[in-house]
Amino acid sequence: xxxxxxxxxxxxxxxxxxxxxxxxxxxxxxxxxxxxxxxxxxxxxxxxxxxxxxxxxxxxxxxxxxxxxxxxxxxxxxxxxxxxxxxxxxxxxxxxxxxxxxxxxxxxxxxxxxxxxxxxxxxxxxxxxxxxxxxxxxxxxxxxxxxxxxxxxxxxxxxx
Numbered sequence: 001x002x003x004x005x006x007x008x009x010x011x012x013x014x015x016x017x018x019x020x021x022x023x024x025x026x027x028x029x030x031x032x033x034x035x036x037x038x039x040x041x042x043x044x045x046x047x048x049x050x051x052x053x054x055x056x057x058x059x060x061x062x063x064x065x066x067x068x069x070x071x072x073x074x075x076x077x078x079x080x081x082x083x084x085x086x087x088x089x090x091x092x093x094x095x096x097x098x099x100x101x102x103x104x105x106x107x108x109x110x111x112x113x114x115x116x117x118x119x120x121x122x123x124x125x126x127x128x129x130x131x132x133x134x135x136x137x138x139x140x141x142x143x144x145x146x147x148x149x150x151x152x153x154x155x156x157x158x159x160x
Contacts, residue, residue: 002113012062016035059087
């Protein structure tokens, strides 16, 4: 089970990781500053495997790939939101973080979350089930590989 860390609508990529921290290849540096302008206690709260839960339009703003990377390396295992900015959504999948679209309005801070990717079901506190929008088979394959780079390494000459 994973713990829910709940945020609101229109969380932009600059709130996920401020631009001043994006000029590094050290992913731990990104994780150390993840969400700090929105939630200064994020680093204290997040544990490996936690799930970030948001409202509408998560990841709006710039197309910086560092935003999902910062979340991934801070320990976030998946992101649930009512909707995502298109580029953030693809960047999340490409770096290996499930970005699932579902009705998050009933999920509260610290709820226990279990995600069944194959069935597209989020179970909250062992009792409530929320249906997620299905991911395409190629997106599921990318996630199972750990991200697009690993997927391409495994598949080699894969073409669509």
